[in-house]
Amino acid sequence: MDTAQSLAAFTHSEMLGILARVDVDRLKAFAEPLIDALGDITVVENRTGLVMLPMRDTAQGTNFHLGEVLVSEAHIRVGAQQGYGMRRGRDLETVMAMALVDLTVSIGVAHTECAAFLAKESALQHQEDHDRLCQVEATRVDMETF
Numbered sequence: 603m604d605t606a607q608s609l610a611a612f613t614h615s616e617m618l619g620i621l622a623r624v625d626v627d628r629l630k631a632f633a634e635p636l637i638d639a640l641g642d643i644t645v646v647e648n649r650t651g652l653v654m655l656p657m658r659d660t661a662q663g664t665n666f667h668l669g670e671v672l673v674s675e676a677h678i679r680v681g682a683q684q685g686y687g688m689r690r691g692r693d694l695e696t697v698m699a700m701a702l703v704d705l706t707v708s709i710g711v712a713h714t715e716c717a718a719f720l721a722k723e724s725a726l727q728h729q730e731d732h733d734r735l736c737q738v739e740a741t742r743v744d745m746e747t748f
Contacts, residue, residue, distance in 0.1 A: 608717030608718070608720070608721055609707065609713055609716065609717045609720070611721075612720055612724070614704075617704070617707065617720060618686070618687075618688075618700075618704065620720055620723050620724050620727065621687065621700045621703055621704070621720075621723075622687075622688065622689050622700065623723075623727055624700075624723050626693065626696050628723070629696060629699045629700060629703070630695065630696065630699045632699075632703065632715075632719050633698075633699035633700075633702040633703055634699075636702050636703065636706045636711070636712060637702065639706070639711045639712055640680050640702070640705060640706065640709065640711065641680055642680065643678050643679070643680055643702075643705075644678065644679045644680070645676075645677075645678050645698075646677040646678060646679055646684075647675060647676065647677040648675075648676045648677075648694050648697070648698060649674070649675055649694075650672060650673065650674050650675070650692050650694065651672075651673060651675065652670040652671065652672055652673070653670065653671055653673050654667045654669075654670060654671075655667060655668045655669050655670065655671050656668070671690060672690065672691060672692060673688055673689065673690055673691070674687075674688070674689055674690075674691060674692055674693050674694050674696070674697040675687070675688045675697060676688075676694065676697040676698045676700065676701040677701065678698070678701045678702070678705055679705075680705060680709060683705060683708045683709045684704075684705065684708065685701040685702060685703070685704040685705025685706070685708060686700075686701055686704050687699070687700030687701035687702075687703075687704060688700075703716060703719070
């Protein structure tokens with residue numbers, strides 16, 4: 603699969619979703635070398651805060667807020683191009699790394715590296731999700747057998 607097809611395989615939302623779940627050390631290690639390729643980076647925001655966690659009551663079909671979640675958020679810019687990152691917890695360095703990858707993709711720098719990184723991390727996450735669902739399925743009880 604060529605680079606353009608690899609990056610085109612992910613919407614912006616999907617890409618941010620993958621980056622939000624990447625292992626912290628792998629994300630930071632990948633993002634660090636990208637700084638030199640980006641030039642003069644302006645940090646617009648780098649902060650922590652609380653966001654509401656929306657849920658849906660499946661019985662009544664209504665939405666409600668389950669509570670608040672602590673998140674870290676980073677918003678950076680080079681010229682008119684912007685990069686964004688948000689993750690659970692209080693880790694401003696990691697969201698900055700996430701924003702660096704987003705900005706790199708927006709600018710069009712290091713497409714091959716970003717495409718390979720996103721594809722690899724997406725595959726790892728799909729495998730982790732599959733393994734977890736298999737573990738859940740193994741504990742499922744069929745009430746009709748009682």
